Amino acid sequence: MVVEQINGCIGCGTCVKVCPTDVFRLDSKSGKAIVKYPEDCQICHLCRLYCPVDAITITPEKSLPVIVSWG
Amino acid sequence: MKKLVEKYGFLWKSLLFVFVALMIYLLGDFPRRNALKETISLLTIISFILMINQFYLTRGFRFIDGKGRMSDIVRMHKLIGYLSVSILLIHPFLVVLPRQFEGGVKPITAFWEIISTYNNPAVLLGICGWAAILTMAVTSAYRRKLFKNYIKWRTFHGVLAIVSLTILGYHVLLLGRHSNLVMKALYLVLMAGGYVTIVRTYISDIRRGDKWRIRDSKSVEDSSLP
Numbered sequence: 001m002v003v004e005q006i007n008g009c010i011g012c013g014t015c016v017k018v019c020p021t022d023v024f025r026l027d028s029k030s031g032k033a034i035v036k037y038p039e040d041c042q043i044c045h046l047c048r049l050y051c052p053v054d055a056i057t058i059t060p061e062k063s064l065p066v067i068v069s070w071g
Numbered sequence: 072m073k074k075l076v077e078k079y080g081f082l083w084k085s086l087l088f089v090f091v092a093l094m095i096y097l098l099g100d101f102p103r104r105n106a107l108k109e110t111i112s113l114l115t116i117i118s119f120i121l122m123i124n125q126f127y128l129t130r131g132f133r134f135i136d137g138k139g140r141m142s143d144i145v146r147m148h149k150l151i152g153y154l155s156v157s158i159l160l161i162h163p164f165l166v167v168l169p170r171q172f173e174g175g176v177k178p179i180t181a182f183w184e185i186i187s188t189y190n191n192p193a194v195l196l197g198i199c200g201w202a203a204i205l206t207m208a209v210t211s212a213y214r215r216k217l218f219k220n221y222i223k224w225r226t227f228h229g230v231l232a233i234v235s236l237t238i239l240g241y242h243v244l245l246l247g248r249h250s251n252l253v254m255k256a257l258y259l260v261l262m263a264g265g266y267v268t269i270v271r272t273y274i275s276d277i278r279r280g281d282k283w284r285i286r287d288s289k290s291v292e293d294s295s296l297p
Binding site: 004005007008010011013014026030031032037046048049050051052053054055057 | 104181249293
């Protein structure tokens with residue numbers, strides 16, 4: 001699994017919106033994000049970068065440095 | 072040196088709570104992030120533990136320890152209180168600060184997203200707790216202007232402390248990044264112990280107050296006799 005842990009999720013649903021491969025869902029009971037389809041993750045890091053509380057941790061072994069434009 | 076240890080010996084015992092929390096943090100299976108984020112997390116954990124510890128740095132502490140002058144305990148209570156409340160007050164802003172140095176969402180956007188999300192009660196509890204500790208800090212700073220009667224002030228401060236720590240405790244249990252089972256147990260045990268300490272002090276106050284009232288009323292009756 002690529003998404004290692006989701007700690008401190010506030011349930012804003014940003015990860016659900018930004019994920020291009022639709023990996024996340026909001027749990028109806030807890031109102032927090034869950035990894036519903038881990039096999040679809042393409043390790044794009046968008047969920048981690050756009051999570052307002054930085055709740056998502058991606059497995060370091062499968063992480064690649066993110067290229068950020070400075071211009 | 073020996074005198075210093077005797078004078079502030081109570082402080083070492085209370086720092087034991089911080090030590091236990093740090094051990095849980097170090098030994099726990101938490102994902103490690105960059106130095107800034109981990110420092111912010113550690114600062115928040117230590118501040119919260121010190122806030123709970125404030126229950127033990129009161130008159131109630133003498134029931135447990137029996138040592139330490141009350142003036143020294145109060146001095147430490149004030150110092151630790153203002154320090155930890157300051158850190159907890161800026162905690163919502165510290166959470167989004169690392170976003171300034173990363174790609175993706177900007178700190179202001181992240182902050183707005185946080186305070187406008189009410190999918191679960193955790194954020195709302197955090198906002199209420201923040202307001203409660205702000206009230207506690209302001210009333211403590213302007214105590215002499217706001218409260219003429221010391222007993223009323225003490226009761227107000229104690230009740231507000233119990234309310235705010237309960238709200239913040241629930242927020243931490245629901246949202247805390249490092250709130251695993253052991254950390255949750257530590258928070259709950261420390262908070263329960265703190266509540267018992269403060270409630271016990273107030274009950275003993277009421278009992279003593281009743282005795283005084285009876286004694287005063289008797290003396291009034293006696294003085295009214297011819």
